[in-house]
Amino acid sequence: MKKIFIYLAHPYRHENRITEDTRIYKATLAAGSLIRYGMRNNIEISVLAPVLHNAKIYRGNNFSPEEMNYVFETFDLLLLERADAMVVLKLDGWKESIGVQKEIEFCQIYDIPICYLDYENINNGNILKGIADAAT
Numbered sequence: 017m018k019k020i021f022i023y024l025a026h027p028y029r030h031e032n033r034i035t036e037d038t039r040i041y042k043a044t045l046a047a048g049s050l051i052r053y054g055m056r057n058n059i060e061i062s063v064l065a066p067v068l069h070n071a072k073i074y075r076g077n078n079f080s081p082e083e084m085n086y087v088f089e090t091f092d093l094l095l096l097e098r099a100d101a102m103v104v105l106k107l108d109g110w111k112e113s114i115g116v117q118k119e120i121e122f123c124q125i126y127d128i129p130i131c132y133l134d135y136e137n138i139n140n141g142n143i144l145k146g147i148a149d150a151a152t
Contacts, residue, residue, distance in 0.1 A: 101151035
């Protein structure tokens with residue numbers, strides 16, 4: 017069975033908490049869709065979306081932007097370095113997101129394949145197959 021480790025990048029921070037929550041919700045659905053695609057196609061796909069993990073830490077500890085940046089640079093990029101591919105979930109604000117842009121730059125420096133996924137296509141088998149193929 018093929019094994020793939022995908023890092024899921026997406027925008028998070030916003031002055032509106034509802035926008036942040038919506039971004040988390042949509043990333044959760046995208047991660048689940050990638051995992052389910054793998055299960056249905058005999059591919060072991062592990063998906064890491066660091067924001068889904070880190071948001072609870074940020075909010076629970078009332079982290080400042082500087083503290084969130086520290087976690088990003090010490091935790092997220094360490095894991096991204098080990099990924100087979102990065103998927104950028106193209107939610108509103110992804111082009112303006114400093115974090116997403118740093119992740120894209122990191123992948124370009126370290127030759128990590130980057131795939132772009134529109135939220136409307138998170139269940140499109142052909143697109144998900146392309147992502148799985150790029151990661152191998």
